[in-house]
Amino acid sequence: xxxxxxxxxxxxxxxxxxxxxxxxxxxxxxxxxxxxxxxxxxxxxxxxxxxxxxxxxxxxxxxxxxxxxxxxxxxxxxxxxxxxxxxxxxxxxx
Amino acid sequence: xxxxxxxxxxxxxxxxxxxxxxxxxxxxxxxxxxxxxxxxxxxxxxxxxxxxxxxxxxxxxxxxxxxxxxxxxxxxxxxxxxxxxxxxxxxxxxxxxxxxxxxxxxxxxxxxxxxxxxxxxxxxxxxxxxxxxxxxxxxxxxxxx
Numbered sequence: 001x002x003x004x005x006x007x008x009x010x011x012x013x014x015x016x017x018x019x020x021x022x023x024x025x026x027x028x029x030x031x032x033x034x035x036x037x038x039x040x041x042x043x044x045x046x047x048x049x050x051x052x053x054x055x056x057x058x059x060x061x062x063x064x065x066x067x068x069x070x071x072x073x074x075x076x077x078x079x080x081x082x083x084x085x086x087x088x089x090x091x092x093x094x
Numbered sequence: 095x096x097x098x099x100x101x102x103x104x105x106x107x108x109x110x111x112x113x114x115x116x117x118x119x120x121x122x123x124x125x126x127x128x129x130x131x132x133x134x135x136x137x138x139x140x141x142x143x144x145x146x147x148x149x150x151x152x153x154x155x156x157x158x159x160x161x162x163x164x165x166x167x168x169x170x171x172x173x174x175x176x177x178x179x180x181x182x183x184x185x186x187x188x189x190x191x192x193x194x195x196x197x198x199x200x201x202x203x204x205x206x207x208x209x210x211x212x213x214x215x216x217x218x219x220x221x222x223x224x225x226x227x228x229x230x231x232x233x234x235x236x237x238x239x
Contacts, residue, residue, distance in 0.1 A: 001234075001236065004232070004234055008232075013229075014229060014230070015229060015230045015231070015232055016222075016227060016229050016230070016231040016232070017231075017232045017234065018214065018216065018222060018231060018232070018233050018234070019234045019236055020214070020233060020234065020235050020236070021235075021236050021237055021238060022235070022237055023237045023239065024237055024238050024239055028238050028239070029238050030217070031238075032238035033217065033238075042234075043216040043217060043218055043220070043222070044216065044217050045214055045215055045216050045217060052212060052214070053235060055210035055212055056209070056210060056233065056235070058235045061235045061236050061237045062234065062235060062236045063234075063235040064232060064233070064234050064235070065209070065232070065233040065235070066230065066231070066232050066233075067206075067209045067224070067227065067230065067231050067232075067233070068230045068231075069227075070208055070209055070224070070225045070226075070227065071206045071207070071208055071209065072206040072207050072208070072209055073206045073230075074206075085232075089230070089232070092230035093229075093230060
């Protein structure tokens with residue numbers, strides 16, 4: 001998560017980063033977000049009814065989805081490496 | 095017959111010699127006239143032109159031909175310059191086509207599945223519509239137990 005937040009800060013204005021949490025309470029999620037997303041560039045929300053996870057077809061976490069113009073262009077099952085994310089961000093923000 | 099033939103030959107020879115001598119004498123008289131041609135070379139030239147005309151005209155023809163050749167040689171130079179300009183502009187076009195290459199990179203982008211149309215209520219109080227994202231968006235699905 002810190003890696004994602006660092007990239008979110010680096011690509012602020014070029015790539016939006018939204019963290020969608022589930023299976024937790026709002027308080028716990030907010031506490032974790034304050035610790036992991038200190039840059040302020042990563043925005044987050046709690047998917048209380050898990051409808052967002054279902055809509056994206058995500059059945060577990062962590063999963064990363066990169067979309068451009070409303071179209072999914074990449075998906076990482078599991079934690080994505082910083083280099084892979086950076087390359088993807090660079091490609092879509094060029 | 096042989097005697098007659100030999101006489102005729104000798105007569106012919108004599109006539110030839112006289113003719114040559116006459117020509118030689120006439121030529122010696124012409125030196126005076128030859129000075130005239132020196133002065134009036136131009137007028138006499140047309141008269142002689144019958145024989146000498148071809149050379150000048152032939153000479154003029156090459157000159158005329160030379161002129162077009164010069165023009166032709168100038169044209170290539172001009173053509174080369176525009177070509178260079180065109181070549182210079184081509185890179186711009188190539189640059190444009192190079193700009194076209196990023197779309198080629200975006201080509202696979204359009205091949206993915208569409209993101210679900212959702213309105214997300216974010217922590218900062220704003221809403222985010224997935225189908226109206228102004229920029230590329232990275233969604234991270236996570237959990238904090």
